[in-house]
Amino acid sequence: MRAHAAPIVLGTLAALLLLANLGGQSLWQDEAQTALLARSVLVHGLPLGTDGRNFFSQESGAEYGPGYAWRWHTWLPFYVLAGFFAAFGETTFVARLPFALFGAATVVACFFLARELWRTRRAATLAAGLLLTSVPFLILSRQCRYYSPAAFFTVVALHAYVRTLGKGRAAPWVFVAASVALFHTHYVYWAALLAAVLGHAFLFHAARRARIASLAAISLLLVLPWALWVAGMPYGARYGETLADPGRRLRLLLRFSRGFVQALSPAGLVLLASLPVLSRTRRERPAPDPLRPSALLLLFTGANIAALALSAPGWFFRYLAPLLPVACLLVARALDAWMERRLVLGLAGLAVVLAFQPLAEYLYEITHRFEGPIDGIVRYLKEHGSASDVVAITYGDLPLKFYTGMRVLGGLTGEDLAPAKNATWVIVRRHVLGDPDAGVRRYLIENVPWERYERIVIDSPDTMFQNREDPKDHRFRTSRDEEPVVIFRRARP
Numbered sequence: 001m002r003a004h005a006a007p008i009v010l011g012t013l014a015a016l017l018l019l020a021n022l023g024g025q026s027l028w029q030d031e032a033q034t035a036l037l038a039r040s041v042l043v044h045g046l047p048l049g050t051d052g053r054n055f056f057s058q059e060s061g062a063e064y065g066p067g068y069a070w071r072w073h074t075w076l077p078f079y080v081l082a083g084f085f086a087a088f089g090e091t092t093f094v095a096r097l098p099f100a101l102f103g104a105a106t107v108v109a110c111f112f113l114a115r116e117l118w119r120t121r122r123a124a125t126l127a128a129g130l131l132l133t134s135v136p137f138l139i140l141s142r143q144c145r146y147y148s149p150a151a152f153f154t155v156v157a158l159h160a161y162v163r164t165l166g167k168g169r170a171a172p173w174v175f176v177a178a179s180v181a182l183f184h185t186h187y188v189y190w191a192a193l194l195a196a197v198l199g200h201a202f203l204f205h206a207a208r209r210a211r212i213a214s215l216a217a218i219s220l221l222l223v224l225p226w227a228l229w230v231a232g233m234p235y236g237a238r239y240g241e242t243l244a245d246p247g248r249r250l251r252l253l254l255r256f257s258r259g260f261v262q263a264l265s266p267a268g269l270v271l272l273a274s275l276p277v278l279s280r281t282r283r284e285r286p287a288p289d290p291l292r293p294s295a296l297l298l299l300f301t302g303a304n305i306a307a308l309a310l311s312a313p314g315w316f317f318r319y320l321a322p323l324l325p326v327a328c329l330l331v332a333r334a335l336d337a338w339m340e341r342r343l344v345l346g347l348a349g350l351a352v353v354l355a356f357q358p359l360a361e362y363l364y365e366i367t368h369r370f371e372g373p374i375d376g377i378v379r380y381l382k383e384h385g386s387a388s389d390v391v392a393i394t395y396g397d398l399p400l401k402f403y404t405g406m407r408v409l410g411g412l413t414g415e416d417l418a419p420a421k422n423a424t425w426v427i428v429r430r431h432v433l434g435d436p437d438a439g440v441r442r443y444l445i446e447n448v449p450w451e452r453y454e455r456i457v458i459d460s461p462d463t464m465f466q467n468r469e470d471p472k473d474h475r476f477r478t479s480r481d482e483e484p485v486v487i488f489r490r491a492r493p
Helices: 002-019 029-044 076-088 092-118 121-132 135-141 147-165 171-185 187-204 206-231 235-243 246-264 266-273 291-311 323-341 343-355 359-365 373-384 397-404 418-422 434-447
Strands: 390-393 407-410 425-427 453-461 484-490
Touching: 002 092, 002 121, 002 135, 029 076, 029 092, 029 397, 076 092, 076 147, 076 171, 092 121, 092 135, 092 147, 092 291, 092 323, 121 323, 135 147, 135 323, 135 359, 147 171, 147 187, 147 206, 147 291, 147 323, 171 187, 171 206, 187 206, 187 291, 246 266, 246 291, 246 323, 266 323, 266 343, 291 323, 323 343, 373 397, 373 453, 373 484, 390 397, 390 418, 397 407, 407 418, 418 434
Parallel strands: 390 407, 390 425
Antiparallel strands: 425 484, 453 484
């Protein structure tokens, strides 16, 4: 029990930080999409992009396969959440619960991976502790989205790979299972994982090349039918011009690289740069070779950044979710080396790294009420409307579909807006999010008979997002400098 005290304590602390006030603010657009697809699993047995009344697209319908079957994302997160909905009901807290639990489990898994890589409990405790106090990781893990499962299966797969290089009997099958689960969480990370482990085995473990290649082949065979299914979506038609633009791909490569450096923090980057100098420790016992485990993490980082630069429609910090544990592992190795040389310098480095995390703001968020535009809109519609009402809205349609059960038009679905002319409620948000949103806005302004509607101002700030996960967009406190949300209700005859 004593040997497992550190991961138990760290996992418990992570759960406390992740579960506190988890349902305190409404799902935002992307989260609501996951929740709606999970709900469709309960009804139809598979995730569909429509419930027969509303559509769940954010890409003008490009996500749909035959019969509206969803193939923009792989399905594991939807089925996991559907199980939680079936067991505990459909609430905001439950929608985020499995992902928060995956986040806490990732902290524990990070401890064991670090111990396997660096062979010291201190490095393992530092790695898990850094992840536990990484505010971007905590925020991503509180999202009803695939981010924390992707991080968890990444860490488990890397741990199993390292053990496969040794004598772990079950490790090869754990690697296959974790890699397949990673594919069904998000396929881009699966491709990066296989590229990284194959490259690492080829460079550093000649005797294990055939074994690792066979495990990668088994993983490929197991996911091949789903890979072919996903390949049929019209991603190229939707983003063909941007995907074929070399300049844009290069800019994304640089931007994702900068994002990873941001995850390290400036202090962490300096510590990491010092690692080669500190690679020879003062331990009397033989130290682990610092190059091979570091190379594995760096290869995985490079493979992910390259895959994202080639396939991503644009820059989003959330795409780096599986790399946040990797960043903490690398910084932990450097801190451990400094502590081995001189404890006080290592502790000072740790303090500087932690100083870059907005922990006080995060603690404020999870202990106070937050009010965003979706909170106010949903509350007002549920109090003053009925399930038979029709709502027309610019950006922000998906949370309304999840919470109200009303017919909701607009958003980024690309559907026919003609019924919006007689909608019970019309909401034109203050901020415009791209051309599709601008098109909906323009249609509503030009076609709604505004003389038949009454203007209602509600006491909620009309920020662009309910609350986004990106570090630059996330709000820890309710905005006090935005205009309030305005809703228009059709006057009763």
